[in-house]
Amino acid sequence: MQATATPPLTAPGSDAVAAVVSGLRDRFGDRLSTGQAVREQHASTLTWAPSQPPDAVVFATSTAEVQAVMRLCAEHRVPVIPFGTGSSLEGHVNAPFGGVSVDLSGMNRILAVNAEDLDCVVEAGLTRKALNVALRDQGLFFPIDPGADASFGGMAATRASGTNAVRYGTMRDAVLALTAVTPNGEIVRTGSRARKSAAGYDLTRLLVGSEGTLGLITELTLRLSGIPEAISAGICSFPSVKAACDAVILTIQTGIPVARIELLDEMQVRACNAYSKLSLPETPLLLLEFHGTDASVREQAARFGEIAGGEGAAPFSWARETEARNRLWQARHDAYWAALALRPGGRAVATDVCVPISRLAECVAETKRDILETGLVAPIVGHVGDGNFHVQPVVDVDDPEEVARVAGFVDRLVARALAMDGTCTGEHGIGQKKIRYLEAEHGPEAVALMRSLKQAFDPLGIMNPGKVLRG
Structure with a gap:
């Protein structure tokens, strides 16, 4: 299967780009920036990927505004790059062909909370920590935790998971429905609040994980969970990384419903000790968390302790108080900065x-x-x-x-x-x-099918170009 050729994009700095910037300035005023500092903040800043700033950044506050940006950019064949918080690590927010970065941080409202159905509707710029603070008084929380305080639009676009995925799944499981703006400027709504559906193609899951290459997500309906009655966390040190991993394998295979189970090798533990002012044993360790009732948490921990002991682990060190538990998990979330x-x-x-x-x-x-x-x-x-x-x-x-x-x-x-x-x-x-690994993993036929989907959604090739697929 071979997709038709995509027309060439408008070159950065061209008259077409100038026309788009002028049109956006008329519409958005001071919410349109072409300043170097702002543009550089909206390019890759966290890894060794070279920084490739956009030509302009627009700060959108509604789906209608995103639609207006998309239509203007499509008219002039200027690239559009979605931007949430900029915490992605594979160059997703770079603008290798120039274009307009659409910053969604102003779209940060909670539109509805349906506590009885364990779901909510949010705008794409809302961050997970902000949602969980708002949900706390209702006994609910959103469990997907990639570490960074990422926005939900970005989490959906990259199919994020994180520390709780072993029990609560990933963004693929957590997103029930979406609102997105297509590259030709149409607003589409996929899915519903129903927990399952057999109606047509699953466009929701096609957009989840598309990395901003098929459309720009502006609203999401998310699955929520009840805050557990009891939460207990602990650390367990092992003589080797292999022993720690063998304990993980046995834990999962025996069906212990652990909520989080994180590995840190000895180098990462040393880094976390120095950066987060901890005094963990500088050997490979597992950082665990159990959710449930008081009785079930005790049972899970006891069963894990038996497995860990069989792999030569040191005795469990518990962090039962919320403050101590949060300090451990914050150190884990700061592992990136500790390593640097x-x-x-x-x-x-x-x-x-x-x-x-x-x-x-x-x-x-x-x-x-x-x-x-x-x-x-x-x-x-x-x-x-x-x-x-x-x-x-x-x-x-x-x-x-x-x-x-x-x-x-x-x-x-x-x-x-x-x-x-x-x-x-x-x-x-x-x-x-x-990108260079995609064909090795999926094969040329599957990648060709992906290209056909990209062509169908984005015939002009303006939606986050240079990501996922070559060309």
């Missing part, structure tokens, strides 16, 4: 893979050996309950030899995961940096 502090002046190469849970220990152990043999500063953390782990080499980008070593390491990491029937990315997405 291991090498001041270095840039992060944050990457992830995911493998079947039965291959987790093997994949992580081989990756550890590769890191040692390659001589990298590259801590490992992972949402290992679902086989997903992250490696973050910290690299001197001015050293071509080191950059080449890191690039080779990432290639081997992905090849290792694919050879184990895994994926090149469990949650970061493809963006710009992992």
Whole structure:
């Protein structure tokens, strides 16, 4: 299957771009910025991906305003790049062909909370922490937690998951319905508040994970959960990464409904101790959390303790008080910044893979050996309950030899995961940096079908170009 050729985009700085900027200024006034500092803030800033700022940034406050931007850009064939909080790690918000970045941070309202049905409707710029603060008094929470205080539009676009995914699933499971603006400026609504449907193609799940290449999400209907009666967290140190991963495998295989189970290798623990002022044992450890009733939480913890003891783990260290528990999880969420502090002046190469849970220990152990043999500063953390782990080499980008070593390491990491029937990315997405792995994972026929879908949704090729697919 071969898609027809996409027309060339308007060049950055061209008369067409100037016409779009002029039109947007007439409509948005001071909510349209072409200042260098603002444009650079709306490009890749967190990893070693080169920063590619847009020509302009528009701050939208409604679906109708997003529609107006899209129609003007489509008329002049100018790229559109969605922007939530900028926390993605694979260059998703870069503008390699110039264009207009649509900042949705002003679209941050909660439109409805249906407590009886355990769902809510929110605008795409709302962040998960803001929603959970608002839901707390109703005994509800949104469980998907990627670490960063990301916006829901970005979380849906990248099919985010995070620390709670092992129990509560990912954004694929959490999004019931969407409102999106298509690249030709139409407003579409997909799905409904019903918990299941057999009506037509599942456009909701097609847009979830499309990384802003098929349309711009402006509203979401989200599945909620009740706040558990009891929550208990703890840490458990292991003699090796393999022992920790083997304990995870047994925990999942025996059906213990752990809510969170996170791996930190010894380098990451050392980084977290220094950055977050902790005193954790500097050996591989698992950071766990159990949700349920008081009785079920105690039972889950006891069953896990038996498994961990069989793998040579140290006794559990509990954090039962909310403050202590939050401090541990904040340290885990700050792992990115802690890793950067291991090498001041270095840039992060944050990457992830995911493998079947039965291959987790093997994949992580081989990756550890590769890191040692390659001589990298590259801590490992992972949402290992679902086989997903992250490696973050910290690299001197001015050293071509080191950059080449890191690039080779990432290639081997992905090849290792694919050879184990895994994926090149469990949650970061493809963006710009992992395009070259897509065909190796899915095959040329599947990628050709993806191109056909892209062509059908976006015949002008203006929607977040240069991401997911080449060209």
